[in-house]
Amino acid sequence: MSIAAPNAGKIGEDVIVGSGKTAERENVLKPEYGKIVGGIEEIDPSAATAIINNPDHRTRNFARNMKVQFLDSDFPGLTMNCLSYAGPYVVFAVTNNGPRTVYSEVRRFVTISSGQHEDFTSVAIPAGETLTRVFRILDNANPLQTTLEFDIDAPVDLSPAENDIVISLLQYP
Numbered sequence: 001m002s003i004a005a006p007n008a009g010k011i012g013e014d015v016i017v018g019s020g021k022t023a024e025r026e027n028v029l030k031p032e033y034g035k036i037v038g039g040i041e042e043i044d045p046s047a048a049t050a051i052i053n054n055p056d057h058r059t060r061n062f063a064r065n066m067k068v069q070f071l072d073s074d075f076p077g078l079t080m081n082c083l084s085y086a087g088p089y090v091v092f093a094v095t096n097n098g099p100r101t102v103y104s105e106v107r108r109f110v111t112i113s114s115g116q117h118e119d120f121t122s123v124a125i126p127a128g129e130t131l132t133r134v135f136r137i138l139d140n141a142n143p144l145q146t147t148l149e150f151d152i153d154a155p156v157d158l159s160p161a162e163n164d165i166v167i168s169l170l171q172y173p
Contacts, residue, residue: 027101027124031133037118038108039141040082040090040148045134051172052091052134059086060171068152069162077105077151078169084146087173088137092150095130098164104131105151111144122153 033044051057062080082090096102106120125131137146154163 027126028121029124029126031123032121035120036138037106037120037148038145039138040108040135040146041138042106042120043134043136045091045132048089048134048136048172051089052132052170057087057172058170059173062169062171064168064170066167067165068167069164070154071162074151074153075163075165077149078167079147079149080169082135082137082146082148082171084137084141084143086171089172090135090137090148091132091168091170091172092135093130093132093168093170094125094152095166096125096127096164097166098154099127099161100154100163101126102152102154102163102165104133105153106133106135107149107151108145108147109149117149 031042033042035042045052060083063078068075080090092104092106094102094104101124104123104125107117110116110118120133120135123131123133135148150167150169152163152165152167
């Protein structure tokens with residue numbers, strides 16, 4: 001890490017503190033299907049198309065077409081207890097109406113820990129795109145393993161352009 005001394009630059013120049021390397025985030029555009037975190041597995045949405053495309057099957061509207069706008073890197077995630085009696089499928093859909101790529105992040109906080117968590121793959125959602133992620137509660141899942149946090153993250157950008165997303169978090173039998 002390099003740290004410039006106070007007033008090391010000329011007057012009017014910016015002094016930069018950091019390693020000099022830009023941390024680039026991978027633009028993974030597809031989730032890792034089959035990955036299991038706690039008692040939940042991420043599956044290909046096409047495996048549950050008949051169910052998730054039929055609103056008569058929906059059992060829980062945790063968030064439905066919720067519009068969120070935020071200026072900088074993060075909005076508070078939604079923590080959902082994925083209840084097995086409401087059905088095994090949890091659908092997280094995000095439409096990015098904003099000017100830059102945002103990232104869908106889903107994690108499970110480890111019970112009785114100090115902020116430790118297990119993560120599903122962070123997936124990029126380019127501007128103008130919609131991402132649908134489907135999670136299946138495993139048959140043998142312990143209730144302590146089925147609470148997930150659904151989050152949207154964006155690169156830190158100090159421009160005045162707002163991130164603009166629409167979120168749905170629904171559960172199906």
